[in-house]
Amino acid sequence: MFEFGEERFFTSAITVDNVIFGFDDGEIKILLIKRGTTPFKGKWALPGDFAHPDEDLDFASARVLKELTGLSNVYLEQVQSFGHPNRHPDGRVITVAYFSLIKISDFALQASGWASGAQWMSLKDIPELAFDHNEILDACFSKLQRRVRVQPIGFELLPPKFTLTDLQQLYHAILLPPPDKSIDKRNFRKKILAMDLLIDLNELQEGVAHRPAKLYRFDPSKYRKLVESGFSFEV
Amino acid sequence: MFEFGEERFFTSAITVDNVIFGFDDGEIKILLIKRGTTPFKGKWALPGDFAHPDEDLDFASARVLKELTGLSNVYLEQVQSFGHPNRHPDGRVITVAYFSLIKISDFALQASGWASGAQWMSLKDIPELAFDHNEILDACFSKLQRRVRVQPIGFELLPPKFTLTDLQQLYHAILLPPPDKSIDKRNFRKKILAMDLLIDLNELQEGVAHRPAKLYRFDPSKYRKLVESGFSFEV
DNA sequence: TCAAAAGTGTTCTTATTACACCCATGG
DNA sequence: CCATGGGTGTAATAAGAACACTTTTGA
Numbered sequence: 001m002f003e004f005g006e007e008r009f010f011t012s013a014i015t016v017d018n019v020i021f022g023f024d025d026g027e028i029k030i031l032l033i034k035r036g037t038t039p040f041k042g043k044w045a046l047p048g049d050f051a052h053p054d055e056d057l058d059f060a061s062a063r064v065l066k067e068l069t070g071l072s073n074v075y076l077e078q079v080q081s082f083g084h085p086n087r088h089p090d091g092r093v094i095t096v097a098y099f100s101l102i103k104i105s106d107f108a109l110q111a112s113g114w115a116s117g118a119q120w121m122s123l124k125d126i127p128e129l130a131f132d133h134n135e136i137l138d139a140c141f142s143k144l145q146r147r148v149r150v151q152p153i154g155f156e157l158l159p160p161k162f163t164l165t166d167l168q169q170l171y172h173a174i175l176l177p178p179p180d181k182s183i184d185k186r187n188f189r190k191k192i193l194a195m196d197l198l199i200d201l202n203e204l205q206e207g208v209a210h211r212p213a214k215l216y217r218f219d220p221s222k223y224r225k226l227v228e229s230g231f232s233f234e235v
Numbered sequence: 236m237f238e239f240g241e242e243r244f245f246t247s248a249i250t251v252d253n254v255i256f257g258f259d260d261g262e263i264k265i266l267l268i269k270r271g272t273t274p275f276k277g278k279w280a281l282p283g284d285f286a287h288p289d290e291d292l293d294f295a296s297a298r299v300l301k302e303l304t305g306l307s308n309v310y311l312e313q314v315q316s317f318g319h320p321n322r323h324p325d326g327r328v329i330t331v332a333y334f335s336l337i338k339i340s341d342f343a344l345q346a347s348g349w350a351s352g353a354q355w356m357s358l359k360d361i362p363e364l365a366f367d368h369n370e371i372l373d374a375c376f377s378k379l380q381r382r383v384r385v386q387p388i389g390f391e392l393l394p395p396k397f398t399l400t401d402l403q404q405l406y407h408a409i410l411l412p413p414p415d416k417s418i419d420k421r422n423f424r425k426k427i428l429a430m431d432l433l434i435d436l437n438e439l440q441e442g443v444a445h446r447p448a449k450l451y452r453f454d455p456s457k458y459r460k461l462v463e464s465g466f467s468f469e470v
Numbered sequence: 471t472c473a474a475a476a477g478t479g480t481t482c483t484t485a486t487t488a489c490a491c492c493c494a495t496g497g
Numbered sequence: 498c499c500a501t502g503g504g505t506g507t508a509a510t511a512a513g514a515a516c517a518c519t520t521t522t523g524a
Contacts, residue, residue, distance in 0.1 A: 006248075006325065009285040013244040014318065014329050050244040053327060057318040081316045081331050083249065083292035090241065092288060094249050094329065096316050165503075186505070187487070204494095210501040211494035234486095400476075421478070422514070445475040446521035469513090 012092040016061040017048035017133065019079075019097065019140035020069070022104040022120060023157040028173045029104070029120040030137065031068070032129070039089045040130030046137065047118070048095065061098040068118060070110045075101040075156040079143045080136075087132050095131075099140040101156035148174050149234055152197060152226070155218040161201060163213035164189055195233070197222050247327040251296040252283035252368065254314075254332065254375035255304070257339040257355060258392040263408045264339070264355040265372065266303070267364070274324045275365030281372065282353070283330065296333040303353060305345045310336040310391040314378045315371075322367050330366075334375040336391035383409050384469055386462060387432060390453040396436060398448035399424055430468070432457050 020031040032044045047068050051060040058076065066072050076098055083094040109118055121127075126137065148154055154170050168188050177183060192198065198216040205212035255266040267279045282303050286295040293311065301307050311333055318329040344353055356362075361372065383389055389405050403423050412418060427433065433451040440447035 006285075009248040010326050011245055011288075012247050012249050012286075013241075014247050014249075014327075050241075051247075051318065051329075053246075054320050056320060057316060057329070078315060080313060081292060083286065083331070085289050085291060091245050092249075094286075094292070094331075096318070096329075163503085184488075185503090186489085189504085190506095191486095205503095207496085208502080209496040211503045213503055398476085419514075419516085420476090421516085424477085425479095426513090440476095440522095442523085443475080444523045445473075446477080448476055 012094060013088075013090075014051040014057075015048050015093055015095040016051055016057060016064060017046040017095050017097050017136055018061055018064050018076075019046060019099040019137055020065065021099060021101050021144060021157065022107065023170050023173065024104045024120065026169045026173060027122045028141075029122055030126065032119055032121055032126075033068070034117040034119075035130055043130040044121075044127050045130035046097075046133045051096075057096050058098075061096070061100075065100055065102075066110075068110055069102060070108055071102055071106060075153060077143070077147070079140050082132055082136060084132065095136070097136045097140055099144060101153060103157060103159055105159040145174060145176075152195070152223060152233055155197075155223070158218070161203070161215040161217055163205060163215060164192065165213060167192065167216075191233075195226070197226065247329060248323075248325075249286040249292075250283050250328055250330040251286055251292060251299060252281040252330050252332050252371055253296055253299055253311075254281060254334040254372055255300065256334060256336050256379060256392065257342065258405050258408065259339045259355065261404045261408060262357050263376075264357055265361065267354055267356055267361075268303070269352040269354075270365055278365040279356075279362050280365035281332075281368045286331075292331050293333075296331070296335075300335055300337075303345055304337060304342055306337055306341060310388060312378070312382070314375050317367055317371060319367065330371070332371045332375055334379060336388060338392060338394055340394040380409060380411075387430070387458065387468055390432075390458070393453070396438070396450040396452055398440060398450060399427065400448055402427065402451075426468075430461070432461065 022029045022031065031047065033047050035041050035043050035045050047064055049060065049064050049067075051057060055063070057078065061076055061078075062072065062074070065074060065076065077100075079097045079099055081094055081096045085092065087093065087095075104120070123141065126134070128134065129137070148171070154167065154174065157170060158166060168183055168185065171188070172183055175183075197219055199219050201215045201217055203215040205215065257264045257266065266282065268282050270276050270278050270280050282299055284295065284299050284302075286292060290298070292313065296311055296313075297307065297309070300309060300311065312335070314332045314334055316329055316331045320327065322328065322330070339355070358376065361369070363369065364372070383406070389402065389409065392405060393401060403418060403420065406423070407418055410418075432454055434454050436450045436452055438450040440450065
């Protein structure tokens, strides 16, 4: 089966790690788990697992996500692989990082063996994580920031009905504009409506102590067309 | 060392595969090798190797490049990992794909053990390759196309002195614009000179049967500043 | 003197930015 | 009636697209 000497390379393991982004309360949140097993038992970490022998990488990542959140058919994108020789104390472990976008409204935590707890954390409160997971998280957030300028994937993070202010806050939370060039409300609305991706539901917010905002939903068929034709979207 | 059962995952191998881009004669070329060992002995393939136990992925990719071309300090970017369970007949092998940009003028093929031959091939003449290397190549070329719109890395492919027409042909070869919207010469020059990345060498081409073009070189210090401030460049 | 590629500006159109007031609701 | 956030348009500026002729050289 092996060329001479080749078998000495078949001693590595592959994991996938998921940076699961959600949006709540005007902030981007990340779903972290408290590790239930060594190494780094008790530390916060990205949800991840070994890729099983018969699994493609994308499949492994989707499986981890499903085991933890119960969700499938979720936006999932491979970001980067990390392979420092000493990144894992048990041996040579290369990890393939993915990020996914989920609607927190859909979220219900699943019982899952390998995590003794899971929690949404704001980007600004991220503690020191197990392994090189802080570095992985940074790479994934950067990728999200770049991706959102070029594809309207932000919708993946919003509930089915949302207001234009929700959408603007989401872009604000992802792009983190400096205070001197915060996103202009009128220009943002003009641009987003010109894309013709939103459907006006002719419904209003209820129970707010101010003028109620109109609710929109997102038009997936137009979205698909736009993604295919590969447009550019800058806020 | 291992958690119970964990050792069954330490049976994979990691490789790196490099898509080495060059530019010559108005075309993007890729450096392929003819495999000297099984599997796929005698087939064309991307240059690649197993990541050694003590090597980071970036390092392994740079080593492959150096062994094959003698070059170091080359533009090298991780693109994507590929891990179909059956992509390698000898076992579970995940590969991490990189692309690199080299100046063909710097290139001198090195004798290297694992390739019985290496050759530059035009994108349009790529044969069926070993493993899933056609798929890897496509992903890397797409990434190059996206990267070049946002960072002026095209210069990495040109000789130290070049004309504006060389540069335009390079962009043409990467972006492959449809015939109805080919790159406009005047607008291209205006834009590229406005970026203030080129130094006019006050030299002219020699020995051409037409008006000789001015030669330019590229200013790496201004380039670094631009890359840091993260600009956007669309042709 | 001819063929071949180099070099050069202007106009039109489109996109981006900056900016301030009235409106509807619940408390 | 007040506080809160929702909703709206226009003018100025900047960026992008379209377009054709003259120049220099070697053969």
